[in-house]
């Protein structure tokens with residue numbers, strides 16, 4: 001039961017977003033704003049939920065949840081600036097409307113991609129659970145978005161890990177225009193809960209007290225360890241998907257029927273009937289809004305538009321790192337394989353930094369398919385060495401949530417190939433969050449990559465170039481144990497998302513002396529691993545081994561070929577590369593990856609754009625042929641891989 005003053009306060013919060021929205025709709029008609037996604041008629045869900053939570057519970061709202069922001073008392077000046085795309089909004093004009101987060105307000109806003117934030121809620125919830133904090137995360141979704149993979153992945157993870165999270169479905173009858181009858185085939189969306197082994201509750205989403213009381217009770221249960229809960233709130237979208245799209249496809253009688261169930265009307269009647277308020281209280285509230293909100297909105301319309309410079313924008317893509325670099329100490333070295341170097345780095349880091357945890361498929365008792373984390377679970381326990389369900393996207397999203405709460409999660413892809421199933425989380429969530437609202441995402445993805453092991457088209461791919469095009473990501477690709485150890489530590493400590501490629505065929509085939517203690521090797525710095533006078537061979541990963549073997553076998557080239565191991569692909573070491581080419585005047589770019597659209601293509605374009613006058617020959621590129629990776633070891637080795645064509649390419653270039 002709420003006190004009378006709380007009832008009155010709740011009415012204030014319920015009416016506030018309606019008032020703001022009505023003003024927005026007017027401005028839309030006047031052409032002063034371009035788009036609006038209306039939550040009119042659905043306010044009870046946002047407001048009742050937020051009012052029931054504590055300030056330090058996280059909320060992950062969607063596009064119809066203005067009431068979350070207003071009930072959390074987000075700074076309205078800043079919120080209006082954000083909604084109008086002004087300079088002083090939460091994203092400084094870098095993203096639109098509700099696409100922002102504010103850690104101070106414990107709100108992590110949406111991206112356009114539906115359902116993408118549901119796994120992020122899991123990560124936040126997991127952080128509370130690991131730190132034994134009495135907090136929960138609440139994530140919103142529409143009925144349409146429940147068809148997205150991330151919805152199912154998020155629910156499954158939350159249930160398997162017993163996370164303190166509530167998933168709220170706002171079932172408003174329609175997706176963009178698609179009615180629920182064409183969206184799902186179960187009777188109620190809440191029926192899906194049982195399939196994941198969690199409790200499901202269906203409530204009237206237009207009754208703010210039902211929403212409030214349910215959330216309060218469910219939160220209490222969750223804090224007592226009940227696990228996640230799915231709540232389906234039944235409501236209706238009174239207006240169009242967005243204002244321009246109209247509502248012709250919605251039967252009129254449905255709208256009329258639901259208008260009668262308007263949440264504000266219902267709550268006002270309840271309060272009047274129970275003599276908690278008098279009619280003039282409603283009028284007082286409305287004139288308070290009028291006096292307060294309209295001047296604020298009008299003022300914001302004239303607020304400064306975003307302005308920037310190319311440098312400023314580019315400098316806002318990555319968080320500048322502040323961690324202290326540990327330099328390499330070679331006092332005590334041990335001969336180590338590539339795989340041992342990675343394992344040692346992970347083990348030491350886990351031991352020294354409680355913020356680090358590893359998540360992946362079969363990584364606990366089984367030690368991962370490559371046995372890198374064998375024994376880790378005995379030392380660090382299941383909390384920090386987490387076997388995951390076979391879920392890539394959901395786990396990457398979970399890692400993002402953990403990182404927002406200060407953890408440094410590492411996600412092991414079982415094979416780099418399977419990262420395709422987590423693509424959206426990487427390129428849209430991990431990569432863009434810092435640029436959009438300045439929240440660093442310190443997630444490291446480890447990707448066992450590459451071919452040469454007869455594993456066929458789905459366990460052999462070189463997929464680094466899929467991500468090379470994405471601002472906000474860093475791509476690291478070592479070729480030897482020393483670099484692997486130092487670059488992995490840098491990747492884990494880097495406050496930006498890093499994709500760390502580990503060539504599977506290098507794991508057990510190369511061995512060198514490696515310092516016993518952990519050290520950083522800076523990301524973004526390549527290395528000249530052979531000095532030469534007559535051509536620069538730019539390569540990375542397995543290509544480095546091919547190049548080294550080539551000059552070993554053909555010693556006449558030893559002094560002619562300068563070999564650059566890029567080590568980091570994004571950002572690649574342009575300065576070192578250009579300096580070398582200015583000395584040698586010829587370039588061969590070698591990769592295991594197939595040629596078209598590869599990283600070599602970008603490097604080649606940059607060379608011809610910026611230092612063309614230093615070239616004495618056309619830039620040559622050598623890579624795999626443009627086919628999927630073939631299964632037959634013969635075809636893979638003899639036809640697909642470029643290594644057998646290296647000799648010819650070198651001769652052609654030197655003789656040019």
Ligand SMILES: Cc1ncc(C[n+]2csc(CCOP(=O)(O)OP(=O)(O)O)c2C)c(N)n1
Nearest residue numbers: 064112113114142143144145172174175176
């Ligand atoms: C992954 C993805 N696919 C398609 C869209 C385009 N889209 C935006 S909103 C929307 C409908 C969403 O319906 P629902 O989840 O029920 O939420 P509602 O808008 O009804 O609140 C669609 C299809 C999108 N934003 N993201």
